[in-house]
Every structure is written in C-alpha cells, then in structure tokens.
Amino acid sequence: MAVPRFRPVLWPRSLQGQVLLAIALALLIAQTISAVLIWREQSHRRESGMVSAAAFKLLGPPHRQHRVRRDREDDTPPPFKLETSDASPRLPHEKRLSRVEHELAEVLASQSFDAAEVVVFERHPMQDPDSVRFMRRHQRELAVFSNEPMPRLVIAAIRQNSGKWISTRVYAEGGDMRVLAPLVAQTIVLYLVLFGAMAVILRRIARPLKALTRRVEDFAGNRLLEGQLQPEGPDDIKGLITAHNAMEARIAAMLDEKDVMLGAIGHDLKTPLAALRVRIEAVEDDAERARMAATIEDINRSLDDILSLARVGRPSDPLEPTELSALVADVIGEFEDMGEPVELGETERMVMSLRATWLRRALRNLVSNAMRYGERARVSLLRDGRTAVLSIEDDGPGIPENEIARMMEPFTRLEASRNSGTGGTGLGLTLARAIADQHGGTLTLVNRRNRTGAIVGLTATVRLPLG
DSSP states (O other): OOOOOOOOTTSOSSHHHHHHHHHHHHHHHHHHHHHHHHHHHHHHHHHHHHHHHHHHHHHSOGGGTTSOOOOSSOOOOOOOOOEEESSOOOOTTSOBOHHHHHHHHHHHHHTTOOOSEEEEEEEOGGGOHHHHHHHHHOHHHHHHHOSSSSOEEEEEEEEOTTSOEEEEEEEEOOOSHHHHHHHHHHHHHHHHHHHHHHHHHHHHHHHHHHHHHHHHHHHHHTSOOSSOOOOOSSHHHHHHHHHHHHHHHHHHHHHHHHHHHHHHHHHHHHHHHHHHHHHGGGOOOHHHHHHHHHHHHHHHHHHHHHHHHHHTTSOOSOOEEEEHHHHHHHHHHHHHHTTOOEEEEEEOOOEEEEOHHHHHHHHHHHHHHHHHHHSOEEEEEEEETTEEEEEEEOOSOOOOGGGTTGGGSTTOOOTTTSOGGGOOOSOHHHHHHHHHHHTTOEEEEEEEEOTTSOEEEEEEEEEEEOO
16 A cells, blocks of 8 residues: 655645745745854954953043044944942843953953953943933934944943952944844845746746646547647757657557557458358257357457457547436346346435446446356445445455456456356456546455455445546
C-alpha cells in the first residue's frame, strides 16, 4: 500500500504558485539575514559612539566639560556635567550594558584612568531629573541629533580607588526603527518588482503547459480530438508541444489502423463462421451437430470479446445522464428472467453520465463470473461521497492473493480453482476493468473471509465517480 506524501496545507499546487512562493521565502530569509547584520552593525556603531562620548567626557580637561562636542558623523547635543557621589547612581531595576562597560573599561585602562569599577546602564530620559531639565533647555539640539521622539539616555559611572563615583550622561539614538524602516521599504519594493517580473515569465510558461495538460487529458479520455494544439510560449515549451502533436498524430494513426484491422478480422472470420453454421445443419448426427454448433458459438463469443476489448478505448457512443440504480436493476432482471441465482441487494438512486451499453456489458461479465465460479451473485449499489460503489459478491473459492492482479490480464484463467469446462476466454474481467477505466473508475477484487480467516467468496467492486 502506497504511503501518501505529506503536502503542507498552504503549499500551492501549480508551478507558478510554487515558484513564486519559493522566491518569496528565499527573499524573506535573505532580507532577514541582512536586517540582522545591519542591526548588529548599527548597534555596534551606537555602542562605540557611547563609549567615545563617555570616554571623552571622563578623560577631557575640566574646561571642555561644558563645551558642545560636534563631529562630522553626529550632531550631538551639549554634554552633561560630570557628577560625583558616594554611591553608585544605578537603580536596581535599570539595565546594564555589559559590552559598553567592557569597551569603556579598556579605553580608560589604556589612558591610565583611575577606574576600579565601570558601570554603564540605561535610564528612561523622563525619569532622570537632569535629563528632563536638559531636554527642556536644548530641544533644538536634540531635534537635530535624533528624529526619534525620545532619545536614549545612557549613564556611565566610574568607581575610583578612593571609593568615590564619577558619572556622566550620554544621549544616543533612540529606537531601531530608523534602521528597520528603510529595510522594510526596500523589501516591499523588491517583492513588487521581482514578483511582477516572475509572474509575467511564469504565466508565459504555465499557460501553454496548462493547455498541453488539458489536451493530454482529453486525448487520454476520448482519443478523438479535432485539430492540434498551437505551439506557444518559450522555445522549450514550443518544442514540447510540437513533439506532443507529432506523438498524438502517430498514436491516432495507429489506433485508426487497429480499428480497420479489427474490423477486417471480424468480417473475414464471422462470414465463414456463419457459413459453417448453415452447413452443419446437414449433419445427421444430432450430438455431433450440437458440438459443432457450440464450438462455432464459442468462437463467435471470443471474437466479440476481443473486438469489444479493442474498441473500449475508443467508444463511439457519447456519455449520457443515466439513472444507475435502474440500469443495475434491468441487468439483474435479465438474469432473473432466465432463472439464474442472482440477488439484488440494497441500492441507492443516483444519476451519472455514462455509456450505458458498455457499463451493462461490464456488469453482465461480473455477474456471469460470480454465478459461474461462485454459484450465485449478490449485487448492491451504494453511494460513498461523490463515488458510486457497485459490489458483486459470490460464494466461490475465491482467488489466491498473489494471483488477483494476474487475473485482470487478458486471456488469463485460474485453472487451479476454476473449472476449465465452464468455458470463457479469460477476457471478462479484463473487459470489465477497461470499461471501469473508461468511465474514470476502478475495478478491484477482494476475497471475503469468515472469522477463522477462511475464504468464503469473492467481492468484485466497481467504483465510479459521480462527477
């Protein structure tokens, strides 16, 4: 039993959808990696700026502590004054910036600055009195420094060997949206441009492929199509359609030759058989005449089965809406009129488009097999969703499991369990399966078993889609 392949629910089934989704996922991954790298670089740049600003204030001479520091990269607002205290200015809930602490400690150590401990932490600007006063006095400088509504306040505190704490405040760029917003906009533009171009290209490829798929499906179902498919699309697709047209024409020509040949065989054989049937009437021995007539009849039935099997793939009659339960009842009624042990079980009314003549032939073959090899036939017709399930059960010896598939092949009979004297050419099941395939359905054979596991009969099941 084949294990069904897992398919994600949101994964598209079409070529165009799968390619576009793959491109979208690849672009999303690439842009995510790019955003992370850019964010890390910007974070490192901001941290380096914090270290430089804090070190400048701590190491600079007193007369520069109240000057405004400006460079070409950042227009920073005027610096805060240095403050001294006996205890660390950091509150317990305030977040420390360990990487900035480490870098600042290295800078101070390289300058032989008296720093027994370095603490760098972040505080909300509106919760620091000095920051609130500073922001009120320097609104213009802060607006030039940052487009964000609220800058980040970073406090660097140094504990000296004497136990005193020296601290300074530094403003940094607030928030990460200044970095992420351009990247999001860039991603949206890339999506629109790339998706538009790929959608046009894939549509040009997918349209002729869909037309070719429909053509192949129609040819597989009818094998009688007018004209040929017009090549279009890229050169590779055009070449594929041209090759398909050549193959289709060759197959159609071979099928026509086969039909002509079979018609000739049927005519050339049935005509002398009819003549023989007339001539045997002159035979005086009744028993000999009956055997000769039975032989001729067997040959005629074999010819009919062979011709029917050959023509089932190219039916001439169209599909017509038919009440399936009525068709089944008519066929069973024919057997009942002949006194055959046939039983019509539960049936449900359902209408489907089918070729009634062919489906009658398939049902007759299955019922005949059930009576010939299983003494009686029980027929039922049920609905399973959008599928009609036609079951034919018998009480015969069944078929060995390893022989069931072989029994569907032409001219195959299981002599070990089937009496060779019962007749038949071994085409009944093959023809029934071909007719089920013609209607988009299936024919399966399953042994019925009792509680002990012994075979007590065979069930032939025809499943036909209701459309």
